[in-house]
Amino acid sequence: MEYALIVLFGLTILYISATSRLEVYINCLFIQGMLLFLLILLTMHDADIPVLLLLILETLGLKAILVPWFLRYIIRSNHIYREAEASLPHFYSVVLTTMIFIFSFFVAWWSTRLPDTPETVYFGVSIAVVLNGLLIILTRHKIITHVMGFMIVENGTFLLSLAVAREMPLIVNLGILLDIFVAVFLLGIMVTRIRSTFEELDIDMLTTLKD
Amino acid sequence: MKILIPVFNILLIIFFPLLYAGVINCEKAWWCGRRGPSIWQPFYDFVRLLRKGAVISTATSPIFAIAPSITFSTMLIAALVVPLANNNSLIGFPGDFIFFAYLMGLGKFFSLLAAMDTGSSFEGMGASREITFSTFVEPAFFIVLASCAILTGQTAFNQVFSLIFLSPGIKVLSLLLCSAALFVMLLTEGCRTPVDDPNTHLELTMIHEVMVLDNSGPDLALLTYAHYLKMVLISAMIVNIFMPVLDNSLLSACLFSAGLILTALAVAVTELSVARLRMSHVPQFVYFMNSLGYILLFSIILIAFSGR
Amino acid sequence: MSKDFLRFKNHQSVRTSDIPWLSAGLFRDTVLKACQEGTRPILLDATGSDRFTVVLADDREHSLLCAGCVLEGKSGYQSLSAEFPAFHMFERELWENSGIVPIGHPWLKPVRYPHNAIESREMTDYPFFSVHGEEVHEVGVGPVHAGIIEPGHFRFMCNGERVFHLEIQLGYQHRGVEQLMLKGNFFNKSVLSESITGDSTIAHVSAYCGALEALAGITLSTRALSIRVFAQEIERAACHFGDLAALANDVAYLPASSFYGNFRTPLINMLQSICGNRFGKGLIRPGGVACDISQSSLPERREQLKDIRASFRIITEDLFSSASVLSRFEKTGTVPMETAAEIGMTGLAGRASGLAHDIRVHHPYSWYKLNRIEPVTQTGGDVLARALQRRDEAEQSFELALKILDELPAGELRRPPETLQASSMAVALTEGWRGEVAHMAVTGADGKLTRYRVKDPSFTNWFGLALAVRNNEISDFPLCNKSFNLSYCGNDL
């Protein structure tokens, strides 16, 4: 069950790589948040109450509800509904994503010969998700999509931390929580500002500062 | 009781394909608030076509005339190795899924040749589209089946599917990925809605329909039948992933039939809830099957063989 | 400028002797100047083998302009299409009907199968554009199609699935409508005009009646005008329903397709309950309307319209929130506003590209004169924009129809006209669901009809479709075609 949840988490990335509709991205972010929440419930039920509460707050409250809601608010208020044209066709995007999955699983498989390896499926999927987040940032044009790519990277990192660092100190976790919260909201506000300054939320607009 | 299953399977191969089509059409009509054709309509059409004469264009070579029969017979032979009710295939031998894939390929090859043979620009276009999508489906099919084979340690169709349900640890995951991949294959090979539109009358957008545009009479009947048989076979694989081998043959046969009907309904629901993809976006959908296959393969390797 | 043109209003009769006749050079300069100032062509009409008139529409001044051109000898005149591509179809038609050659026309070939043309020409004699290259291939579709649609030949020049260019050849259905109008009694041509385009019955018959009534110099009661416009708006909404159903069907989104079709039926049945024909045939006749909307049925009709509108909204919400449908519609078959303006697109397709041409707004007639309406436009110019345009126009039609039912005044239904003014001309423009329908009638010195011209919006918009599919996939052509949904017989006449 745990594995199925993790692989489903990976599949959301596959879906994102094939679509250009921002609503779908947001839905996938929501699903990712929910899956992380379920994973927490499945794997961390024996953790301390404050840690558990914090993790639930982070996954369910922040990743699944607040951030998707906020991103949806931004795209609604800015009337951006789709990624105009990714810089590479979606077919290649899907192929690349698949290759990333293969690569990550291979790395995870290879790492089993090392001591102290994390659970391989966690490890493989989280590497794949982080790399795919970067791929999305690299290949998409819209600023809002970059924020979503950033969120995907964050989600992948969170999965990785679930796998290996279950006894992370509370204070660090709190810091992460705060950072994600502030970073995403600051990014969101920037997006709105950029909208009002540039009229168009395309990354190509941000090329004034060049050498 | 043991003899009942093969008999049932033979009857299934003969009658189920047309019923399968009828179920899909009925479901779609009902959902849209129409009364729609009778569930037996495909049978009436089949009989009607068999009783008609065929018109064959003078511009075609003999390949056009024999291609429908070849497509039909390859599909019929393929039906022998696919496990049907109670995970029982009529004949089965190690590595028969490769045999199955090549039979499907042979049938497709001849239908492509026949389509090109007519010299019509539409049929050429349809053939080119069909072959493009097939190039994605075939390797993916091998990957999916190979990962199941690795998981179960068996290479015969019926053993693979009867054991996969019992594989420990990663049942949910393999069931999920395997059935999803095969469902994509079902939609692609069956030319159903996000890939193709079975109802369209527009030659420019057709894939499968346009390839049989020049066939008529018994030839068309055979092609239609072979097409639905292909869908039933793929559906049978999906159903068998979820079906354990039961001792009670009758119950098993009933459950299996119900499963097939459910897959037909699932196809219909998919067709109703999404619009058809843009032609240039179809490859990425079909490639999904590859992606799922790879993920399945590597997950199995990771989980089953990393010793954790 | 005003001296060079005769200026008049829509549905207004003017004396033919008032038309200024200019020499070819002066005519060209004058028309070009007017076009630069934003007027657009409505009709080119040859009155002889050496003279023709042009009718232009000036949307800003809400008036129509007319001027004539006299050619020296039979030398032809310098084509206007190079400067204003909007003229290219009109000039082809002019050449086909009268033999006047627009010199320097970029692609002079017949519009129709021309059995009424000056010389006998075979359509097959005329070439198609050809594209050469290793990987370029041509796909010809039609004139006989798989569905139950009218004949037309489409020649695609493609590279793989991508369309470089599409050339559309129509004219297989030419019936000689304009000639038939001149035969027999002009007062009895309602049925003929109703069958110019089967789905724009009301628009064409209204235009015919409008031209006739202007020539006869009669005015109608507000009740008659209201009923006509009611029928017009119902026709518009019903056709938009049908088109949205067809669009959904083309992307294989079955629920929307079925339900739009389902709700279209009660809508056109409303016309049937008024006049006995689902398409409104027999309702509109010269001098008024032949059937009345009974006062007692008004509340029921209002309820029915509101019910249909509620269902329409539900299914529209579903259609336009489906991601898979939107991804088919968006950025498919885009005609940018500049292109649309250049080739003179009108009506629904033009408004979807952002051109606010609407006869009901800019050249108001009958009921629309008394009730101002706001034009609805989109900006995208793609299939989505045309679909949204249909949604918004259908909404507007419901509103107008309900308003008419609310305010339906009492009055005389019909007063048949008897005579036409001699040596006069009238142009009647109406806004059908597809766009502007233009009918022009000219009478001779004896009060008999001498010329009758018809222009359907399809005539100008077909070329828009050809441009829309460029660089699209060939499999998206049916979708683009349906989003325009132009008339073959309206073009062929």
Next chain:
Amino acid sequence: MLQLLLSTPVVLSLLALAFRSKAFNKATLAFFAVFYFFCCLFLVVHPVPASSYFAVDGLNSIFLLLQSVVFLAALLYSIAFLTESGLTEEWQAYYTALMLLFAFCLTGLTLTTHLGLFWVFLEATTLVTTPFIFAEKKRTSLEAAWKYIFICSLGITFAFIGIILLSLGAKSVESLSFPDLYRQATEINSFWLSMAFVFLLVGFGTKAGLAPLHSWLPDAHSEAPPPVSALLSGALLNGALLGILRMLELMNRAGLGQYPRLLLICMGLMSLVICSVYTLKAVNYKRMLAYSSVEHIGIATLAFGVGGAAVLPGLLHLVGHSLAKASLFLSSGNIHHRYKTRDIAGVTGVLSSDPGTGRLWIAGFLMLSAFPPSPLFYSEFLLLKEMLVQRLYIPALMTALLLTLILLSMGSVVFRMAFGGNSSAKAEHSGYLFLIPQIILLAAAAAAGFIPSEFYAFLSRGVFL
């Protein structure tokens, strides 16, 4: 004392937000500048015993002292800046509060000995400084702020992955605090530690502006107000580098010193190359200064990479660069205030139109380009010497050539701006508050250069590499 140092800025920033009075802001800034300087000085002289999360050790005391001087200058300059810039009362309060929060984050960053907390503070500095960059609300400042926050957030995520990988390899270690890690360095799995180092280097290196992760730096530094630019260059980059240093030490103790050094040398040289390419065609003097920061951080990284006797010059280089660069950024603020342009072409004759600023501008440049008594002279000289000793001939040659190239191109720009005939504008001194901070910084730098032996003793406390 630690608690006082960390809590004061937070309390004061809340007060500044609450009062929103111009006078209070200025008073706060002045008070805090002096308070912070003396507190830090006190802490350096009398180190407090380490708590579980914070400590003053040999390494971070150098950074602490350095940033206290830079803060002293930048905060004093801020008072003048706030008076002259037409910022609204509300924005002045925000400015003050954010400045104080920045001081808080930076102090935490320097003082913490816990890897996790270090990471949190590093991310917090990004969040706190972004509004400064955005303050002018122009297209360019918006763009710079976006790049800054986005690239740095991504980098920091990588650093987090590094932390996760480290904790994966360090299951046997009690906590992620550096003393614990150092003590049990050999028990950490070397593969995971190496992986963790790469990720942490990418993460911290992004923040430190090491090439090729520097792309945000020129934009952000050139768009920020002068005091903030000075702080970013003079304190924040050092802070991020501190993390790399601490990780480098861990790698050394785990016996994996070789390959991180190679990475650092590569990144250092790459920074030099990129900076030299840019300065050849510089058009914007603030951007030029920002690229020069990339260069000097690169030299310091190179020194740490070379290791051995080069570490101490590396630290000295950081000190010299921070002080000189902060003074140059502050002077550039004066120039911008007078000429209203950041284009090099639009500025000539600073010396004649504003003699004070002009002299400081040239003095700062000389200090930055390693003219004795600049500490950079010693550091660069010693670095080159050590490279030759270690037989790193090609890197040494590259460094020498690139340094000369950068000196030439930057010198021509600086002198073109300082001299040149702009006789029309009459000479006018900037206010004293616009000059004193630079004098403090340059005096401190010169002092560091003049008394190398005492200062070396202090610096060498930090060298445990």
